[in-house]
Amino acid sequence: MMAEILAGSPQQPVLEINSLKLVFPVYGAEISALNNVSLKVNAGEIVGVVGESGSGKSVTAMMSMRLLPQDSFSIKSGELKLLGTDVITASDKQMRQLRGARVAMIFQEPMNALNPTRKIGRQMCEVICLHQKISRQAAFKKAIGLLQEMQIGDAEQVMGRYPFELSGGMRQRVLIAMAFSCEPELIIADEPTTALDVTVQRQVLRLLRRKAKSSGTAVLFITHDMAVVSQLCDRVYVMYAGHVIESGNTAEVIESPAHPYSIGLLQAAPENGEPRSLLKAIPGTVPNLAKLPGGCAFRGRCSHGDSQCAQSPKLAALDGRSQQQVACWHPQRIESITLQEPI
The missing domain is CATH 3.40.50.300 (P-loop containing nucleotide triphosphate hydrolases)
Structure with missing residues (x-):
C-alpha cells in the first residue's frame, strides 16, 4: 500500500x-x-x-x-x-x-462543510476527480461504493439529494466517505x-x-x-x-x-x-x-x-x-x- x-x-x-x-x-x-x-x-x-x-x-x-x-x-x-x-x-x-x-479533514458541522446548493453525488465526484485521474463515471461508482461502506443502503438515491434533505447522522457519514475517497494517509x-x-x-x-x-x-x-x-x-x-x-x-x-x-x-x-x-x-x-x-x-x-x-x-x-x-x-x-x- x-x-x-x-x-x-x-x-x-x-x-x-x-x-x-x-x-x-x-x-x-x-x-x-x-x-x-x-x-x-x-x-x-x-x-x-x-x-x-x-x-x-x-x-x-x-x-x-x-x-x-x-x-x-x-x-x-x-x-x-x-x-x-x-x-x-x-x-x-x-x-x-x-x-x-x-491528508483529509472531517469538520464538526456537516452543513457548513457541504455545499447546500449542490447534490451529494456532484460534490463527491468533484473531490475524487480533483485528486485522482479517473473518469467521472468511475468516480460516481467509487462514491456509491464509499456510501455503501458507510452503511447507507440507498446510496444511489442519496447521491441525487441535497445536504438539507439528509439527517445529521447521514450527512456526517457522507463527510466520512468523502474523507476516505482519495485514500489519504x-x-x-x-x-x-x-x-x-x-x-x-x-x-x-x-x-x-x-x-x-x-x-x-x-x-x-x-x-x-x-x-x-x-x-x-x-x-x-x-x-x-x-x-x-x-x-x-x-x-x-x-x-x-x-x-x-x-x-x-x-x-x-x-x-x-x-x-x-x-x-x-x-x-x-x-x-x-x-x-x-x-x-x-x-x-x-x-x-x-x-x-x-x-x-x-x-x-x-x-x-x-x-x-x-x-x-x-x-x-x-x-x-x-x-x-x-x-x-
Whole structure:
C-alpha cells in the first residue's frame, strides 16, 4: 500500500509536532494558544486529543493542515511535520498537494462543510476527480461504493439529494466517505460527532474506526468527550490551556488517569454519574490564555495544589506505566473509572 511506503514505520510518523508554541497576536497582548505542544500520530493509528473548549485541541488540528488564517498567528518555537513536510515553512503549493489527496479533514458541522446548493453525488465526484485521474463515471461508482461502506443502503438515491434533505447522522457519514475517497494517509477529525445523539454517534464512530483500520489510514480525532476516546482511540493526549498534560495508551489513561484534570473529565462523564444525582464538575474555568498564570496552568482549579505548583511541571513518564506520561507534581491514581468498551 502506498500509505505504508510513504508514511513508513513508527520512526516516521505521519504527523509529528515537537515543542510547538503558537500565539495569536491581539491588541496589546498575545493569546498563548499552544505551549510547547508535542504529539505524534503513527501510520494506521487512531489518536485522540481531548480537552475543554480553549484547551488548544482544534488549533492543533487546524495548524496541522495549516488552515489557520494567514497572518493571524505567530510560531514562537517548535516544529510541525506532516508526512515528512515541514508545515511551518512549506509553500502554498506543497500544502495544496497534501490536502485532500494525502491528508483529509472531517469538520464538526456537516452543513457548513457541504455545499447546500449542490447534490451529494456532484460534490463527491468533484473531490475524487480533483485528486485522482479517473473518469467521472468511475468516480460516481467509487462514491456509491464509499456510501455503501458507510452503511447507507440507498446510496444511489442519496447521491441525487441535497445536504438539507439528509439527517445529521447521514450527512456526517457522507463527510466520512468523502474523507476516505482519495485514500489519504491521515484523516483529521475535529469533533465530528458532537451534534449527534448517542446512538447515532456510536454508529458513526464504529464506521469510522472500521474503515480506518481496514484501509490503514491514520486518524487524529479531536473531542471534548472522554467516552468517545475510550470507544475509538488507540492513544490519547489530554490538553489543558494549550498544554499537553497527560498522554499514553487509551486503556491506561482511561482506567488509571494520573492528572487531576484527566480525572475530572472522566468523573464528569454521564457514564460515571449516579442515577438521579448531579454530575461531578471541575470547579472554575479555563484561565485567560492572554494572561496565563505562572507554574501549572491548572493549579487554580486543583484541590491538590501547593507551593510546588508555582513551577511548571514537565511531561514525564509515570512509574509503572509503559507509555503514560503526566505533567503534574502530584499525580493521583484512580483505579475505579470505567467507560464503554471499544467499538
